[in-house]
Amino acid sequence: MPLVILTIILAACHPSPPKTNKGVASPFLVQAEKGSHSPPTSHPDSASRQKNAPLILATTTSVQDCGLLDLLVPLFEAQSGYLVKTVAVGSGQALQMGADGNADVLLVHDPTAELQFMAEGYGKDRVPVMHNNFLLVGPPEDPAQAKAKPILEALQAIANTQAYFISRGDDSGTYQVEMSLWKTIGYNPQGQSWYIETGQGMGASLIIASEKRGYLLADQATFLSYQDKLNLEPIVEGTQALQNIYHVITVNPQVFPRANYEAALAFVQFLTAPETQKHIGEFGVQKYGKPLFFPAADLGFGE
Amino acid sequence: MISELSEVIQITFLSLQISGAATLISLLIGLPLGTLLGLGNFGGRQLLLSLVNTGMGLPPVVVGLFVAMLLWRSGPLGGLNLIYTPTAIVIAQVIIAAPVVTGLTAAALQSLDPRLRLQLLGLGASRWQLVFELWREARLPLLAALMAGFGAVISEIGASMMVGGNIRYQTRVLTTAIVLETGKGNFDLATRLAILLFVITFLVNWALTRIQQKATHQ
Structure with missing residues (x-):
């Protein structure tokens, strides 16, 4: 019964010609983007954004709750043209989403579980981002x-x-x-x-x-x-x-062909870029008197 | 402050769009289906009706879980790339609201005096004329069915959270925003959003009630 209904709705929601698998052809999404909100950084070329499939970022709640992602994600979106879908869950659940192929990139802080994730072949790249x-x-x-x-x-x-x-x-x-x-x-x-x-x-x-x-x-x-x-x-x-060390991990496209590896890699490069690292190190200093995170470069290890 | 206000407005409109669309689609499904179940006479009707009535009590988190499992990339419909989109929330909300509209439509039509049907048929009404007249006769409970459907989805949170992901500017709706802000300890903002949700639900129902009551006095 629900399946019957679902089929009807899917048909109703997508009267449009067959989609290419890039981008989500949701009329609502387009409206939401055009909506009255003014994104912190305007995207000059919304057409290019639509061309790029969205990036699903599964991450720990701490990075979202403290507001760091509200700073970084719009910057990345403006620089790369990718739309980011951030799902804030615990590190364990984020890793599980990666292992199921339901996310493209993970920002997590559970080194033991991360190493196991990599050993099982679910991850492609794993790079330290920051620590506290x-x-x-x-x-x-x-x-x-x-x-x-x-x-x-x-x-x-x-x-x-x-x-x-x-x-x-x-x-x-x-x-x-x-x-x-x-x-x-x-x-x-x-x-x-x-x-x-x-x-x-x-x-x-x-x-x-x-x-x-x-x-x-x-x-x-x-x-x-x-x-x-x-x-x-x-x-x-x-x-x-x-x-407490945070790593960014890309989901292995060889295991999950649907993963948006290109965008995931762009996100890794963005997070580790010197300019972003500087942003991370300065985040919260003005408001709380001391930094919330220290850039990974401080850790002094390259993997 | 200004940017917070514009974000609240964006969240509000998104909630209205999503739940409005879900209610409308539920009406398109529920009105014919409920009419069939209420007036029809075919084998399996009682079973279907029981299923629909069960569906009226479906917990949104359960719906959310199943729709998420379908739409995740690892799920059978993963290729549609619908997970964490407003469309995904609409799908889940239709599954929540459609049984409500269907069940209440069937009940509304069944509560009509059966002699009315015979009389209309006696007057030579065609099948469609009959249905249309019965809908007109039952317009009060039918509008109530619509309000119940909208009420179920605008206030729902489990499904929106699970299939929408509460993503800022994309799938954050009033209910998920309230949970988030409460979790962040921003009780002021959470309260403001809650009042807003209440006012909006009230306004929509007020408008529908006006239509409903106007219909009475015709």
């Missing part, structure tokens, strides 16, 4: 007395005092780091009444932590950009164990 740190944040009153302790001791203190701990509880890169830290201290918090799994993005989880007066492992970028809405402060920061 995770930090443990919590309520100013610090019920677990975890402040300035090494991260593992801090977590142990939280577990001992049974203070609220908010976990992403999804497949995000942040969650993977959190899980590996719990594993290191040999404690499994899942199922404890003080351990709250939100299943939501970084920003939403921060707000829940603030409301519940709980601790949470957050990435620096999202925390800084949300700070004024939160009643949370950094508890533990700046340890090597909490380094």
